[in-house]
Amino acid sequence: MKYKIAIIGSGPAGLAAAIYTGRAEIDTTIYAGEEPGGQLTKTTEIENYPGVIGRTGPELMLSMTEQAQKFGAKLVYETVDDLARLQSEYDGVILAMGASSRLLGVGEERYWGKGFSTCAVCDAAFYRGKNVYVVGGGDSAIEDAWALTKFASSVTILVRKTEFKASKAMQKRINDNPDKIKVMWNTNLKEIRGERVEELVLDVNGVEQMVKADGIFFAIGHIPATGFLSKNSKILDENGYVKTGNGDWPTMTDIAGVFAAGDCVDHRYRQAATAVGMGVQAALDIEKWLESK
Amino acid sequence: MAGANTIIFSDQNFADEVIKSDKPVMVDFWATWCGPCQMAGPVVDALADDYNGKVKIGKLDVDANPETAGKYGVMSIPTVIMFKDGKEVARKVGFAGRPMYETLIKQVTE
Numbered sequence: 001m002k003y004k005i006a007i008i009g010s011g012p013a014g015l016a017a018a019i020y021t022g023r024a025e026i027d028t029t030i031y032a033g034e035e036p037g038g039q040l041t042k043t044t045e046i047e048n049y050p051g052v053i054g055r056t057g058p059e060l061m062l063s064m065t066e067q068a069q070k071f072g073a074k075l076v077y078e079t080v081d082d083l084a085r086l087q088s089e090y091d092g093v094i095l096a097m098g099a100s101s102r103l104l105g106v107g108e109e110r111y112w113g114k115g116f117s118t119c120a121v122c123d124a125a126f127y128r129g130k131n132v133y134v135v136g137g138g139d140s141a142i143e144d145a146w147a148l149t150k151f152a153s154s155v156t157i158l159v160r161k162t163e164f165k166a167s168k169a170m171q172k173r174i175n176d177n178p179d180k181i182k183v184m185w186n187t188n189l190k191e192i193r194g195e196r197v198e199e200l201v202l203d204v205n206g207v208e209q210m211v212k213a214d215g216i217f218f219a220i221g222h223i224p225a226t227g228f229l230s231k232n233s234k235i236l237d238e239n240g241y242v243k244t245g246n247g248d249w250p251t252m253t254d255i256a257g258v259f260a261a262g263d264c265v266d267h268r269y270r271q272a273a274t275a276v277g278m279g280v281q282a283a284l285d286i287e288k289w290l291e292s293k
Numbered sequence: 294m295a296g297a298n299t300i301i302f303s304d305q306n307f308a309d310e311v312i313k314s315d316k317p318v319m320v321d322f323w324a325t326w327c328g329p330c331q332m333a334g335p336v337v338d339a340l341a342d343d344y345n346g347k348v349k350i351g352k353l354d355v356d357a358n359p360e361t362a363g364k365y366g367v368m369s370i371p372t373v374i375m376f377k378d379g380k381e382v383a384r385k386v387g388f389a390g391r392p393m394y395e396t397l398i399k400q401v402t403e
Contacts (some may be wrong), residue, residue, distance in 0.1 A: 032332075034388060041328030058328030065332075077336045079392040113369040113386030122327045125356065126368045196368075214369075 003290045005092040006079045007073075009225075011038025012272045013262025014096035015064040015073075016279030017286075021094075022071030029074045029090070036077065037061035038098045039222070039263075040272055042119045044147070048069045060272075064183045081228045083195050087257065092286045095229075095242055095253070095260040096279060099222035099270075104135070105293040106191055108218070115197025120144035120217045127152045127215050133190050133200060136219035137161060142170040142181075144219045151181045152215070156182040158189060158202065192216060235260075241267050249289060251282040259286050294399040296338030300351030302359040310349070312379040317401035319394070322365075322372045324356045330371045333388040340394055348398055377401045 004027035007014045014030055021028045035041065040057035052060055068077065079085060086093050101107065101118035108116050117123040120134070124147045132152045134145045137159040148155045157174075161183045164171050174181050184204060191201035197216055202209045224240045235253040237243050242260040246252040251259045261278035263270050302310055302320055311318045314380065321337045323330035334352075342348035355362035355370060365374060375383040375397050383397050 032390070034390060035329060036332035036388065037328065041332050043328070056328070058331050061328070063332060075335075077333075079390050113367070113384075117367060117369050119327075119329065121368075122324075122329060123369045125324070126325075126362075196366075258358055 001025055003027065003091045004029070005094065005286060005290075006031060006080075006086045006090045007094045007262070008086070009033055009038070009096035009098055009262065010036050010065065010075065011061070011096065011098045011223075011262060011275065012040065012064065012234075013098065013264075013275040013279035013282075014038075014046060014094070015061075015068045016072035016276040017094050017096060017261060017283040018068035019071055020280055020281075020283030021287065022068060022073045024283070026287060026290070028068075028072065029070065029076055031080045032075055032077045033079050033097060034188070035098075035100070036075075037065065041096075043143070043235055044121055053055075080248065083229060083232055083258070087255075091290055092257045092259065094279075094282045094286060095226075095258065095264055096262045096275075096282070097225040097264045098275075099263040100225045102221045102223050103218065104189060106189055108192060108216070111192055111197050111216070114195075114216045116192065116218075117215070118218050120147045120219070123217075124148045124151050129153045130214035131212060132156075132215035132217065133158055133211075133213050134187075134217045134219055136221075137163075138165045138219065138221065139167055139170045140221075141219035142166050142173055144217050145181050148217070149177075153181065154182070156184060158184050158187045160186070160187055160188055189216070208284055222270075224267075226264055233261055239267065241265060244277065250284050251278070251285045252289065257286075257289070259289075296341055297339040298345045298350070299338050300341070300349060302358070302361070304360040307353075307358075307361050308385060309382050310351075311333040311376050314376070314379075316347065317398075318376040319351070319398060319401075320374050320376065321350075322355050322362055322367045322370050322374070323352055324354055326356075327370050329388050331372050336388075336391050336394065340391070340398070344398060347402060354367050361375045373397065375401045385389055 010032040043057035261282040262275035
């Protein structure tokens with residue numbers, strides 16, 4: 001094989017890129033990162049990925065992984081913290097780290113595995129008969145709350161504003177099941193108390209209120225997983241997304257030979273299907289770029 | 294789906310396989326419905342192969358074995374717990390990548 005490249009990230013963008021570079025006989029190593037398979041591994045059924053009916057997110061990601069490996073891509077279960085090292089070891093790099101769950105910074109990290117989670121689908125079953133809260137106002141907050149109703153005795157969504165950002169279809173689930181999911185509007189989580197999650201301090205309409213809780217789930221969106229690129233800040237925008245478009249190369253960053261795709265670039269669409277498309281673009285670009293050097 | 298050297302722990306065999314084990318043990322708490330656990334599975338299988346004979350490495354399905362998961366207060370998966378001489382010595386909640394698991398293994402082998 002003439003060239004070798006590294007792909008950082010193993011979600012839809014990274015794996016789609018790897019399928020293409022692998023088939024182009026480019027020696028491809030995927031650094032799988034902290035969440036192999038990416039955000040889809042934390043979901044249930046996939047309804048909007050063309051050609052995929054009745055399969056779950058994890059199933060889809062397992063088959064994408066298998067497909068990339070079939071064409072020779074190697075999967076390394078490590079998290080990259082230094083772009084320069086990869087640049088020196090490989091002929092090119094594709095950044096496809098995706099995005100990670102946004103946190104509030106109210107001390108929640110101390111409660112990982114002790115009642116705090118960002119994956120309701122993973123952890124709902126531990127809350128059988130318990131009293132749980134979900135923070136967020138979008139589709140994923142409602143999906144998470146819904147997943148929790150199968151186990152928990154009480155599910156309450158804490159919404160920062162006075163209305164949901166979620167789609168009509170998702171809001172219908174709430175409206176049709178008022179006995180299953182409660183909603184508190186104008187509510188912010190201020191603090192978590194207890195050895196495990198025991199009590200939440202809330203700000204409700206500007207008034208502090210304490211509630212008992214067994215679990216707290218966050219579904220407040222994602223931030224691009226580009227923290228390790230702080231030394232390469234010239235390729236990031238003010239919100240931490242990777243900027244692409246370098247001369248004739250739409251998917252190349254301002255660093256020659258470093259391409260990017262998926263949710264670490266895209267703050268607008270953020271779909272598995274769009275990430276796949278961007279991954280394919282980056283793969284075709286890096287292949288041509290390597291040949292043109 | 295487990296690898297050849299990956300041990301399947303359960304409520305029934307936990308005392309014999311983990312608590313009374315003369316070797317250090319790494320237990321991966323997981324479930325079939327946990328996507329991140331499934332994606333992490335190959336790493337645990339690879340470690341079980343590489344540390345075969347030195348560290349006992351295996352998986353415990355929390356769905357089928359609620360007693361053990363409850364006893365160790367597992368509330369989020371994947372969670373990996375390291376045991377030595379029948380006692381918990383280290384724990385990692387959430388997938389951490391192969392290097393982190395090897396760091397945990399070093400804690401019980403050195």
